[in-house]
Amino acid sequence: MTAAGMTAASGDGPGDGPKPGDRLDRWITLEADGSATLHTGKVEIGQGLHIALAQLVADELGLPFERIHVAPVDTDDSPDEGITAGSRSMEETGLGIYRVAAEVRVTLLAAAAVRLGGPAAELVLAGGEVRAADGRTIACTDLAADGLLGRAFTGTAAPRPLAQRRVIGTSVGRPDLLGKVTGGRVYIQDLELPGMLHGRAVRPPGPNATLGAIDDAALRALPGVVAVARDGRFLGVVAEREEQALAALERARRSTGWDAGPDIPSIADPRYLVAAVSAETVARERSDPAALAGAVTRLDAEFTRPFIAHAAIAPSCAVAVLEGGRYTVWAHSQGIFRLRNELAKVLGVPTDAVRVIHAQGPGVYGHNGSDDVALDAALLARAVPGRPVRVQWMRDDEFAWEPFGTAMVVRLSAALDGSGRVVDWQHDGWGHGSGTRPSMAARPGVASLLAARHLAEPLAGAPPQVSGDLRNATPPYDVPNQRIAGHFVRSAPLRTSSLRGLGAHLNVFAVESLMDELAGVAGVDPVEFRLRHLEDERARAVIRAAADLAGWVPGERGDGERGRGMGYARYKDSSAYAAVVVEVEAGTEIRVSRAWAAIDAGMIVSPDGLRNQSEGGIVQAISFTLHEAVRTEGPRVATRGWETYRVLRFSEAPTIEVVLLDQPTQPPLGAGEAFTGPVAAAIGNAIWSALGVRVRDLPLTRERVVAAIG
Amino acid sequence: MTLGEDLPGMDPEAPVFEAVGFAVNGRRASVVVDPRTPLLYVLRNDLGLKGTRFGCGTGQCGTCTVMVDGRPQTSCDLPVSAVAGRHVTTVEGLANGDRLDPLQQAFIDEGAGQCGYCLSGILVSAAALLESNPQPTDQEVRAALDGHICRCGAHTRIVRAVRRAAEGARA
Numbered sequence: 074m075t076a077a078g079m080t081a082a083s084g085d086g087p088g089d090g091p092k093p094g095d096r097l098d099r100w101i102t103l104e105a106d107g108s109a110t111l112h113t114g115k116v117e118i119g120q121g122l123h124i125a126l127a128q129l130v131a132d133e134l135g136l137p138f139e140r141i142h143v144a145p146v147d148t149d150d151s152p153d154e155g156i157t158a159g160s161r162s163m164e165e166t167g168l169g170i171y172r173v174a175a176e177v178r179v180t181l182l183a184a185a186a187v188r189l190g191g192p193a194a195e196l197v198l199a200g201g202e203v204r205a206a207d208g209r210t211i212a213c214t215d216l217a218a219d220g221l222l223g224r225a226f227t228g229t230a231a232p233r234p235l236a237q238r239r240v241i242g243t244s245v246g247r248p249d250l251l252g253k254v255t256g257g258r259v260y261i262q263d264l265e266l267p268g269m270l271h272g273r274a275v276r277p278p279g280p281n282a283t284l285g286a287i288d289d290a291a292l293r294a295l296p297g298v299v300a301v302a303r304d305g306r307f308l309g310v311v312a313e314r315e316e317q318a319l320a321a322l323e324r325a326r327r328s329t330g331w332d333a334g335p336d337i338p339s340i341a342d343p344r345y346l347v348a349a350v351s352a353e354t355v356a357r358e359r360s361d362p363a364a365l366a367g368a369v370t371r372l373d374a375e376f377t378r379p380f381i382a383h384a385a386i387a388p389s390c391a392v393a394v395l396e397g398g399r400y401t402v403w404a405h406s407q408g409i410f411r412l413r414n415e416l417a418k419v420l421g422v423p424t425d426a427v428r429v430i431h432a433q434g435p436g437v438y439g440h441n442g443s444d445d446v447a448l449d450a451a452l453l454a455r456a457v458p459g460r461p462v463r464v465q466w467m468r469d470d471e472f473a474w475e476p477f478g479t480a481m482v483v484r485l486s487a488a489l490d491g492s493g494r495v496v497d498w499q500h501d502g503w504g505h506g507s508g509t510r511p512s513m514a515a516r517p518g519v520a521s522l523l524a525a526r527h528l529a530e531p532l533a534g535a536p537p538q539v540s541g542d543l544r545n546a547t548p549p550y551d552v553p554n555q556r557i558a559g560h561f562v563r564s565a566p567l568r569t570s571s572l573r574g575l576g577a578h579l580n581v582f583a584v585e586s587l588m589d590e591l592a593g594v595a596g597v598d599p600v601e602f603r604l605r606h607l608e609d610e611r612a613r614a615v616i617r618a619a620a621d622l623a624g625w626v627p628g629e630r631g632d633g634e635r636g637r638g639m640g641y642a643r644y645k646d647s648s649a650y651a652a653v654v655v656e657v658e659a660g661t662e663i664r665v666s667r668a669w670a671a672i673d674a675g676m677i678v679s680p681d682g683l684r685n686q687s688e689g690g691i692v693q694a695i696s697f698t699l700h701e702a703v704r705t706e707g708p709r710v711a712t713r714g715w716e717t718y719r720v721l722r723f724s725e726a727p728t729i730e731v732v733l734l735d736q737p738t739q740p741p742l743g744a745g746e747a748f749t750g751p752v753a754a755a756i757g758n759a760i761w762s763a764l765g766v767r768v769r770d771l772p773l774t775r776e777r778v779v780a781a782i783g
Numbered sequence: 784m785t786l787g788e789d790l791p792g793m794d795p796e797a798p799v800f801e802a803v804g805f806a807v808n809g810r811r812a813s814v815v816v817d818p819r820t821p822l823l824y825v826l827r828n829d830l831g832l833k834g835t836r837f838g839c840g841t842g843q844c845g846t847c848t849v850m851v852d853g854r855p856q857t858s859c860d861l862p863v864s865a866v867a868g869r870h871v872t873t874v875e876g877l878a879n880g881d882r883l884d885p886l887q888q889a890f891i892d893e894g895a896g897q898c899g900y901c902l903s904g905i906l907v908s909a910a911a912l913l914e915s916n917p918q919p920t921d922q923e924v925r926a927a928l929d930g931h932i933c934r935c936g937a938h939t940r941i942v943r944a945v946r947r948a949a950e951g952a953r954a
Contacts, residue, residue, distance in 0.1 A: 119898025119935060246894065253899030254887040254906060256834015256874035263833040296798055296817075315828055316820045320798075386846060386900045386934045387838050436898035436935045468839040681894050685937070689897055692936025715843040715932060723928040726938035 089115070089154040089161065090169030091226050097180065098222040099152055100173045101130060103213050107201025108140040111170065114154030115162045116146050116407060117249075119436040120745055121682040122162050124245060126170055128678050131240040133174035133232060134213075135199035138245045146431035148413045156408030156510060158439070158571060160648045160743025167678065167741050176230040177222060184216045235737055242737065244681035261405045261432035262390045266461040269392070270299055271318040272453035274446075274524065275308040275325040276470050278333045279708035280567070284308060285330030292328075295321050302456040305529035309453045311462055322467070333708040338566045340705055343377040343480040346503035351560035356543045361553035364496045368488035370594055371497075375484045376583040378771040379702035380477040382718060383572055387435045388471035389442035393450035394461040400427045400454065404447040405434025411512035412444050416451055419525045419532065427451075438693065440510050440570040441475040442466055445523035452524060469713035474523055477703055478572030479505040479565070481542060483583040487552075493595035495606060497554040500546050500583075505565040506537030507575050513538065523568075534568060537561075541575035545642050545750055548584045550606035567703070567710070573690075574644075574749030578697060579771065581642040581750020582757060586769065589638065589758045598627040599758065600639055609643075611673050611736075615652040616641050618671035618732050623654035631763035634659055635666075638758025640751035644743065649674040650734075651747035653691065655727070657759035663775050665695045665727045665756060673734040674744040680733055686745050687731045694752035696721035700772050805866045807832065808876030818864035823847045825863045826873060834874040834903050838932070845931030848904035849873050855911045857904075874903040877910055886910055889948035890941070897935035905931050909945045918949055 091100050102110045111130050117123045127141035134141075144150065154166060178198055185203035186193040188211055195206045202210045252259045277284065284306040292301045292310060297317030302309045308329065310321035339345065392403040400420065406412040409429040417424045429447070437443055450464040466474075481504040488497040511521045513535060520532035539561040547557045592602035600620045607613050619625075619639065629637065636659075641652040650673040658664045668691050677683055700719045704711045712718040753771065761767055766781040798817030805812055807830060814829045821840075826832045826849070835858055838846030842857040849858045850872035851865075877884040886909055889895075896902050905928060912919055912927040919927065924945045933941065 119900075121897070244894075246891070247896070250891045250894070250896055250899065253896055253902050254874075254890045255878055255883070256832070256903050258833050260836070260900060262837065263827075265831075265833075315824045316817065384934060386844065386898070386932055387836065434898075435900035438934070465837065468841065468844075685894055685897060685940070688939055689936035692938055693934070696936075714841060715839060720932060720934065721936075721938075723925045723931065723933075723938055723942065726925070726936075726942070729939050 090166040091173045093226055093228050095226045096223050097173055097177055097226050100170055101177050101222070103217050103222070105214055107212070107214070108142060109134055109136060110142045110144050112144045112151055113166055113170065114146060114151045114410065115157045115166050116409070116431045117433055118157060118405070118407065119433070120686060121247065121679060122157070124247065125163060125679040125682055126167060128240045128245060129167060129171040130174045132238050133171065133178045136201065138240050140201070146409060148409055148429045153410040156411060158407050160644060160745045160747070162743070163678070163741040164648070164743050171232055172228055172230065173226055175232040176226060179230040180221060180224065181213055181216050184221055185211055188216070241678050242680065242735070244679065259433060261392070261403055261434050262387065262465065264392050264403055264432060264463065266392065266394070269461040269463055270311050270313060270457060271315040272309055272311045272450065272462040272464040273318045273322040273467070274449040274464065274470070275310065275322055275329070276474055277306055277527070278331050279337065279710070281334030281337070281708055282306070283332045283334060285332065287325070287329040292321055292325055295324060300453070300456040302453055304452065305527055305531060307452065307524045307527040309449060311453050311457055336707045337705040337709070340380060340480060340566055340703070343379055343482050346480060346482050346562050349562045349564065351503060351562045354539055354543065354559045354561065355556065356559060357547050357555055357557040359553065359555045364490070364553035367490035368496050369491050371486060371488040372587060372590055372594065373484070373486045374583070374587055374590070374769060375482065376579060376586065376769045378481045378579040380480045380567055381572065381697055381701045382472060382477055382703055382712070383438050383441035383475055384718060384720060385435045385437050385441055385471065388466035388468055389446035390434065390463070390465045391447040391450040392461055392463045393447070393454035395454045395458045398426060400451050402427065402429045402447050402451055403432045404429055405432055405437070405443045406447060407437065407440065407443070408510060411510060412447055415511035415520055415522055416448060419448060419520055419522055420451060420455070439478070439572040442471050442523070444511050444521065445474070448522040448524045472713045472718055473710040476509055476568040476570035479507060479542065479569040481576060481579045483579055485583055485587050487587055487591060489591055489595055493597055495550060495552045495591055498548055498552045500557040501560060502542055502546055502558070502576065502580065503560045503562060504542035504576060505562050505569045506539050507541035507569055507571040508538035509535040509568070509570040536563070537565070537569055541571060544575045544580060544645060545577035545584070546580045547646065549612060549641070549643055549646070550588070550603070551608060552606070566705070573693065574746045577642065577644060577746065577750040578694070578753055581640065582753040582771065585640045585642070585751065585754030586757045586767065589761065590767070600625055601627060603641060611650050612641070612643060614734060615650045615671040615673050618734060619652035619654050619669055622671060622730055622732050623669035625654060629762070631759070634763060636759045636761070636763025638755045638760070638762050640754030640758065642750045644747045648743040649747040651751050653748060653751045653755050655752065655755040655759050657756060657763055659760065659763050659778065663699060663760065663773060663778055664725055665699070668727050668729045668752070670729065670731045670748065671734060672731065672744060672747055673736060674747070675736045675739040675742040677733055677735045678741055683733055683744055684731050687748060688729050690745065690748040691729055691752050692721060692726055694749045695727065695756065697749070698753040698756050698771055698773055702772055803863050803867050805868060806870045808872055814863070816863060819862050822849070822858040822861045822863045822866055822871070826858065832873050832875050836900060836903050845904045845908065846901055848907045848931070850907055850911055853911065853914065855908045872907070874906050877906060884910065885951050886913065886945065886948040889944040889951065893940050893944040893947060895940035895944040896937050901931060901933045905933070905941060912945070913949055913952070917952060919945070921946065
């Protein structure tokens with residue numbers, strides 16, 4: 074396939090990015106100084122997306138990377154591109170913008186050919202001008218002055234050939250790091266507007282709590298307090314100074330008439346899901362009775378994962394102001410248009426009475442409290458019209474109230490025939506689903522935003538989407554008999570939504586653990602066993618590359634303290650291919666000491682960006698897999714701080730090597746979530762190699778490993 | 784400052800604003816605040832030094848780390864009164880004018896960060912480490928940063944950047 078023939082991989086939901094018929098200047102505008110501005114609705118969340126998008130535009134327009142700017146993402150100005158999630162940004166927006174840039178280039182060259190005379194093929198576009206063979210030049214801004222780029226995008230222009238790429242495929246560094254290492258005003262938390270007040274939402278003690286009488290006069294009398302807002306069981310305070318808002322928050326938490334309400338049903342063992350009422354979805358069913366008749370050995374296994382948290386480094390933050398009947402909200406949401414629509418719904422105002430402007434926040438890794446806090450800010454801004462209110466959630470608010478990644482259970486049953494081939498694969502998975510972002514369920518009376526369910530006239534929480542639990546449930550291997558079923562448990566003890574990898578974390582852990590077990594039964598090296606069941610050459614290549622990088626020895630076994638294991642997946646069956654070998658040291662702690670990884674994310678736009686995302690994804694997956702679990706106690710979430718919700722520390726972080734397999738003529742593939750599942754599986758397989766025990770309940774703690782040894 | 788008996792109807796928790804003087808990044812600062820106010824909020828909201836960032840409010844994540852008289856300390860749980868008359872160094876104080884500290888440059892060169900929110904505190908701790916131990920081992924860097932949380936998983940790059948800065952200083 075050539076670059077011109079690239080098509081976007083299918084994602085979930087309608088595709089984002091430029092569509093035929095859009096004005097070219099909806100996406101790319103040329104500035105008087107010869108630079109260009111890229112307009113996108115996709116947001117920068119620390120993943121380096123805007124850098125990669127700018128690289129694509131730079132090459133097509135013949136400009137240095139530094140001369141491509143990305144316009145602020147703002148509902149009043151930017152294209153609506155849904156949400157920045159699901160590893161789809163490069164596949165859809167990236168590829169689309171690349172083609173818009175190509176069309177801008179071709180359009181400029183055609184116009185220049187008329188103005189300068191002579192064929193377009195002899196003209197060169199570079200540095201903000203078009204140059205003819207005889208040295209005459211014309212500035213791009215002159216060419217575009219009469220609305221040239223107002224014409225419709227057709228998608229027919231081919232990007233420049235490989236040999237002409239200068240910026241794509243090179244590491245341009247991270248220009249954003251300068252502000253981040255010098256303490257600049259980089260984040261939404263640092264936004265300061267004239268007359269800005271500080272607000273805090275006083276969250277109930279637990280999800281089922283009710284609020285009786287409160288002495289709001291006493292709260293109002295506290296130093297600096299400007300307003301106390303109450304609507305149902307939503308309570309908030311606004312003060313002149315931040316520490317005054319904190320003092321009011323503390324007083325309100327202590328003194329108000331909260332009734333904690335009934336206990337949260339126990340989540341300590343995720344197997345409660347299997348006994349719950351559920352609805353079945355069959356993702357795949359295929360049958361080959363002749364192959365099944367050859368089955369001689371069957372393995373069954375059950376895998377579980379607890380609820381886990383996004384646990385962003387800082388709690389969510391937003392700033393809002395109500396002026397002239399219109400709300401302006403600064404938010405670090407991953408979907409500002411959907412947030413705008415839902416804010417309007419909850420506030421009871423027309424959509425155009427809300428403007429949302431994106432501001433960068435700390436990394437979120439999915440849907441955390443960053444949308445919810447925007448509603449808190451708007452509700453408090455409503456209490457003090459004309460004055461901006463900055464709301465910062467407290468650490469325990471974020472841990473207790475963010476929507477979690479769902480607990481899950483997976484039961485697998487697989488059979489081998491006499492030749493060591495897998496001939497049957499049965500998957501049953503249980504979970505509460507994900508995808509409860511704002512406006513994902515556009516039904517009346519339903520809202521995603523947390524405070525909406527606490528108002529006097531509450532909106533029901535958005536129903537989760539089932540499909541996330543089935544992500545990567547279907548094994549990537551060639552198996553003639555398959556039944557892959559998900560069991561969606563609608564009634565959830567805690568709010569759930571999308572967390573990096575969704576169901577792929579447990580599903581890939583389960584699939585790849587069982588593949589290792591089957592390899593053992595078949596008496597075949599696990600790397601070789603995978604290759605025997607895979608036809609996709611790109612899949613085979615990443616597995617081989619990771620094994621080679623690790624110096625994998627066929628048939629290798631651990632020594633009772635150390636061991637190595639592999640995990641592989643192609644995220645969503647449509648995004649990047651990823652394979653990883655990890656080394657586990659089982660001493661006083663279970664620790665991943667090294668990781669060797671390979672990734673094929675199609676055309677590599679930003680090599681160091683891809684490497685950075687891969688390394689970070691590996692480290693985060695180790696943390697999910699070894700340490701993380703949300704716990705409840707009676708009516709409340711008990712894991713409310715870093716001492717109770719443990720994540721991977723510097724002393725535990727592994728040495729990581731990543732090899733990038735470039736496919737310069739293939740479309741770019743989403744890579745941000747590629748390693749979540751493979752790393753979990755590789756750890757489980759390495760523990761088996763080291764110690765000869767299988768632990769199938771996440772997190773893989775020392776206690777569980779010791780219990781398995783018996 | 785000593786107080787007599789509270790007046791009738793007075794809230795014993797009500798703040799009494801006081802002047803607190805200290806040095807920040809080599810410059811004198813004086814603020815009139817409730818002396819119980821955490822140093823973090825004084826730096827951010829009174830002195831406009833937003834580089835010191837809020838993470839947890841309980842000294843568990845390291846995000847708000849500053850140096851007090853050269854020693855790293857979390858500022859979210861440190862009353863401003865505790866730094867009266869002392870020297871505070873924030874991430875803004877690491878560079879010398881427009882010239883980046885070698886540590887900052889090493890973080891840029893290694894691409895050591897994703898969202899970057901944790902970096903202010905990490906840089907301050909790393910600077911304090913290199914001050915007392917100019918050639919730390921990998922283990923020593925990890926130990927010095929173990930009180931810091933990085934959720935994006937940039938740990939490996941961060942450790943490499945600190946060691947790069949140390950090696951650059953030796954060269």
